[in-house]
Amino acid sequence: MRPYRNISDSELESLEATREWSKEALLSLLLPAKILWVHSTREKFHRLNPMDECLVKTITIERIQGDVIKTNFGSYSLETGKNIYYSCGCKKFCDCYGQLYLFKDTHALPDRHTA
Template identity: 80%
Template structure:
Protein backbone atom coordinates (compact mmCIF):
# COMPACT_ATOMS: atom_id res chain seq x y z
CA UNK A 1 0.00 0.00 0.00
CA UNK A 2 1.22 3.52 -0.76
CA UNK A 3 1.63 6.04 2.07
CA UNK A 4 -0.28 8.77 0.20
CA UNK A 5 -3.44 9.89 1.96
CA UNK A 6 -4.87 12.71 -0.14
CA UNK A 7 -8.24 10.95 -0.41
CA UNK A 8 -10.18 8.80 2.04
CA UNK A 9 -11.10 5.16 1.52
CA UNK A 10 -14.86 5.96 1.43
CA UNK A 11 -14.23 8.64 -1.23
CA UNK A 12 -12.19 6.19 -3.29
CA UNK A 13 -14.96 3.61 -2.91
CA UNK A 14 -17.58 6.09 -4.09
CA UNK A 15 -15.43 6.87 -7.15
CA UNK A 16 -14.93 3.19 -7.93
CA UNK A 17 -11.20 3.19 -7.20
CA UNK A 18 -8.84 1.31 -4.90
CA UNK A 19 -5.95 2.58 -2.76
CA UNK A 20 -3.52 -0.24 -3.54
CA UNK A 21 -1.18 0.47 -6.42
CA UNK A 22 0.00 -2.42 -8.55
CA UNK A 23 2.31 -1.74 -11.49
CA UNK A 24 1.67 -5.22 -12.90
CA UNK A 25 -2.05 -4.50 -13.09
CA UNK A 26 -1.32 -1.25 -14.94
CA UNK A 27 0.78 -3.18 -17.45
CA UNK A 28 -2.10 -5.59 -18.03
CA UNK A 29 -4.59 -2.82 -18.89
CA UNK A 30 -5.67 -2.53 -22.49
CA UNK A 31 -4.84 0.97 -23.79
CA UNK A 32 -6.28 3.52 -23.75
CA UNK A 33 -7.62 2.99 -20.24
CA UNK A 34 -9.31 5.28 -17.70
CA UNK A 35 -7.69 5.89 -14.31
CA UNK A 36 -8.48 8.17 -11.37
CA UNK A 37 -6.23 11.19 -10.77
CA UNK A 38 -6.20 13.04 -7.43
CA UNK A 39 -4.27 16.25 -6.74
CA UNK A 40 -1.44 15.51 -4.31
CA UNK A 41 -2.22 18.55 -2.12
CA UNK A 42 -6.01 18.22 -2.35
CA UNK A 43 -6.56 18.78 1.39
CA UNK A 44 -4.87 22.20 1.21
CA UNK A 45 -7.53 23.54 -1.17
CA UNK A 46 -10.34 23.48 1.40
CA UNK A 47 -12.14 26.38 -0.28
CA UNK A 48 -12.93 24.11 -3.22
CA UNK A 49 -15.36 21.23 -3.12
CA UNK A 50 -13.14 18.18 -2.39
CA UNK A 51 -14.54 16.51 -5.51
CA UNK A 52 -13.97 19.56 -7.73
CA UNK A 53 -12.68 18.63 -11.19
CA UNK A 54 -9.46 20.53 -10.46
CA UNK A 55 -8.73 18.13 -7.61
CA UNK A 56 -10.22 14.79 -8.68
CA UNK A 57 -10.79 13.57 -12.23
CA UNK A 58 -10.76 10.54 -14.46
CA UNK A 59 -7.98 10.73 -17.01
CA UNK A 60 -6.80 8.32 -19.71
CA UNK A 61 -3.66 6.21 -19.79
CA UNK A 62 -2.50 6.41 -23.38
CA UNK A 63 0.55 4.15 -23.11
CA UNK A 64 3.30 2.88 -20.83
CA UNK A 65 6.86 3.63 -21.93
CA UNK A 66 9.41 1.77 -19.84
CA UNK A 67 8.69 2.84 -16.27
CA UNK A 68 6.60 5.89 -17.25
CA UNK A 69 2.81 6.02 -17.60
CA UNK A 70 1.85 8.54 -20.29
CA UNK A 71 -1.64 10.00 -19.91
CA UNK A 72 -3.68 12.79 -21.42
CA UNK A 73 -2.84 14.71 -18.22
CA UNK A 74 0.91 14.25 -17.71
CA UNK A 75 3.41 11.50 -16.97
CA UNK A 76 3.49 9.29 -13.90
CA UNK A 77 5.79 6.69 -12.37
CA UNK A 78 4.78 3.10 -13.08
CA UNK A 79 6.21 2.08 -9.70
CA UNK A 80 4.24 4.58 -7.58
CA UNK A 81 1.51 6.13 -9.74
CA UNK A 82 2.75 9.54 -8.64
CA UNK A 83 3.50 12.48 -10.93
CA UNK A 84 7.16 12.29 -11.93
CA UNK A 85 7.84 15.92 -12.70
CA UNK A 86 8.51 18.71 -10.26
CA UNK A 87 6.02 21.51 -9.83
CA UNK A 88 6.19 24.51 -12.13
CA UNK A 89 7.10 26.76 -9.18
CA UNK A 90 3.90 28.76 -9.28
CA UNK A 91 2.62 29.97 -5.90
CA UNK A 92 -1.05 29.63 -6.86
CA UNK A 93 -3.19 26.54 -7.36
CA UNK A 94 -1.67 24.38 -10.06
CA UNK A 95 -2.22 20.85 -11.40
CA UNK A 96 1.46 20.05 -11.47
CA UNK A 97 1.22 17.33 -8.85
CA UNK A 98 -1.07 14.34 -8.77
CA UNK A 99 -1.27 10.63 -8.21
CA UNK A 100 -3.16 7.83 -9.87
CA UNK A 101 -5.55 5.24 -8.48
CA UNK A 102 -6.72 2.15 -10.33
CA UNK A 103 -10.42 1.87 -11.07
CA UNK A 104 -12.24 -1.27 -9.94
CA UNK A 105 -14.01 -1.70 -13.26
CA UNK A 106 -10.81 -1.74 -15.33
CA UNK A 107 -10.11 -5.00 -17.14
CA UNK A 108 -7.05 -5.64 -14.94
CA UNK A 109 -9.07 -5.58 -11.71
CA UNK A 110 -12.49 -6.83 -12.73
CA UNK A 111 -12.02 -10.33 -11.35
CA UNK A 112 -10.65 -9.34 -7.96
CA UNK A 113 -12.47 -6.14 -6.98
CA UNK A 114 -15.83 -6.12 -8.74
CA UNK A 115 -18.88 -6.28 -6.52
Protein backbone atom coordinates in the same frame (compact mmCIF):
# COMPACT_ATOMS: atom_id res chain seq x y z
CA MET B 1 1.43 1.73 0.73
CA ARG B 2 2.20 5.12 -0.74
CA PRO B 3 3.41 7.77 1.74
CA TYR B 4 0.59 10.30 1.46
CA ARG B 5 -3.16 9.85 1.57
CA ASN B 6 -4.85 12.57 -0.43
CA ILE B 7 -8.28 10.90 -0.55
CA SER B 8 -10.29 8.94 2.01
CA ASP B 9 -11.21 5.29 1.69
CA SER B 10 -14.92 6.20 1.58
CA GLU B 11 -14.32 8.68 -1.26
CA LEU B 12 -12.36 6.05 -3.19
CA GLU B 13 -15.18 3.55 -2.59
CA SER B 14 -17.78 6.01 -3.92
CA LEU B 15 -15.63 6.52 -7.04
CA GLU B 16 -15.23 2.72 -7.41
CA ALA B 17 -11.45 2.97 -7.14
CA THR B 18 -8.91 1.15 -4.98
CA ARG B 19 -6.13 2.55 -2.79
CA GLU B 20 -3.73 -0.31 -3.53
CA TRP B 21 -1.37 0.36 -6.39
CA SER B 22 -0.63 -2.66 -8.56
CA LYS B 23 1.92 -2.33 -11.32
CA GLU B 24 0.88 -5.79 -12.56
CA ALA B 25 -2.81 -4.81 -12.78
CA LEU B 26 -1.87 -1.64 -14.61
CA LEU B 27 0.27 -3.54 -17.12
CA SER B 28 -2.64 -5.90 -17.81
CA LEU B 29 -4.91 -3.06 -18.97
CA LEU B 30 -5.86 -2.71 -22.59
CA LEU B 31 -4.81 0.81 -23.57
CA PRO B 32 -6.07 3.45 -23.76
CA ALA B 33 -7.69 3.03 -20.35
CA LYS B 34 -9.32 5.27 -17.77
CA ILE B 35 -7.72 5.89 -14.37
CA LEU B 36 -8.54 8.13 -11.39
CA TRP B 37 -6.29 11.14 -10.71
CA VAL B 38 -6.25 12.97 -7.35
CA HIS B 39 -4.30 16.18 -6.70
CA SER B 40 -1.34 15.43 -4.42
CA THR B 41 -2.08 18.35 -2.05
CA ARG B 42 -5.86 18.34 -2.33
CA GLU B 43 -6.35 19.26 1.34
CA LYS B 44 -4.74 22.70 0.87
CA PHE B 45 -7.58 23.70 -1.48
CA HIS B 46 -10.16 23.72 1.33
CA ARG B 47 -12.21 26.46 -0.35
CA LEU B 48 -13.04 24.16 -3.25
CA ASN B 49 -15.42 21.25 -3.12
CA PRO B 50 -13.10 18.28 -2.36
CA MET B 51 -14.50 16.48 -5.41
CA ASP B 52 -14.00 19.47 -7.74
CA GLU B 53 -12.66 18.42 -11.14
CA CYS B 54 -9.51 20.46 -10.47
CA LEU B 55 -8.74 18.07 -7.61
CA VAL B 56 -10.26 14.72 -8.63
CA LYS B 57 -10.80 13.57 -12.20
CA THR B 58 -10.79 10.63 -14.56
CA ILE B 59 -7.94 10.77 -17.05
CA THR B 60 -6.77 8.47 -19.85
CA ILE B 61 -3.66 6.32 -19.91
CA GLU B 62 -2.38 6.63 -23.46
CA ARG B 63 0.70 4.42 -23.25
CA ILE B 64 3.32 2.96 -20.95
CA GLN B 65 6.86 3.85 -21.96
CA GLY B 66 9.49 2.05 -19.91
CA ASP B 67 8.82 2.97 -16.27
CA VAL B 68 6.57 5.92 -17.19
CA ILE B 69 2.79 6.02 -17.56
CA LYS B 70 1.91 8.60 -20.21
CA THR B 71 -1.58 10.10 -19.84
CA ASN B 72 -3.58 12.94 -21.30
CA PHE B 73 -2.76 14.78 -18.04
CA GLY B 74 0.95 14.30 -17.42
CA SER B 75 3.41 11.50 -16.76
CA TYR B 76 3.46 9.16 -13.76
CA SER B 77 5.73 6.52 -12.26
CA LEU B 78 4.82 2.94 -13.12
CA GLU B 79 6.14 1.83 -9.72
CA THR B 80 4.13 4.27 -7.55
CA GLY B 81 1.45 5.94 -9.68
CA LYS B 82 2.74 9.34 -8.55
CA ASN B 83 3.33 12.30 -10.85
CA ILE B 84 6.94 12.53 -11.92
CA TYR B 85 6.87 16.31 -11.92
CA TYR B 86 6.50 17.18 -15.55
CA SER B 87 3.92 19.75 -16.56
CA CYS B 88 0.42 18.29 -16.17
CA GLY B 89 -0.60 19.21 -19.69
CA CYS B 90 -1.98 22.68 -19.05
CA LYS B 91 0.74 24.14 -21.33
CA LYS B 92 2.62 25.81 -18.46
CA PHE B 93 4.44 24.70 -15.33
CA CYS B 94 2.08 24.51 -12.35
CA ASP B 95 1.44 22.64 -9.12
CA CYS B 96 -1.19 20.28 -10.58
CA TYR B 97 0.60 17.16 -9.46
CA GLY B 98 -1.25 14.09 -8.41
CA GLN B 99 -1.48 10.41 -7.80
CA LEU B 100 -3.23 7.73 -9.82
CA TYR B 101 -5.71 5.19 -8.47
CA LEU B 102 -6.93 2.13 -10.33
CA PHE B 103 -10.65 1.62 -10.81
CA LYS B 104 -12.22 -1.59 -9.52
CA ASP B 105 -14.41 -2.18 -12.57
CA THR B 106 -13.60 -4.37 -15.53
CA HIS B 107 -12.25 -1.69 -17.86
CA ALA B 108 -9.45 -0.89 -15.42
CA LEU B 109 -8.76 -4.21 -13.68
CA PRO B 110 -9.84 -6.90 -16.14
CA ASP B 111 -8.33 -9.86 -14.28
CA ARG B 112 -10.05 -9.03 -10.98
CA HIS B 113 -13.52 -9.98 -12.26
CA THR B 114 -12.47 -13.18 -14.00
CA ALA B 115 -10.92 -14.85 -10.96
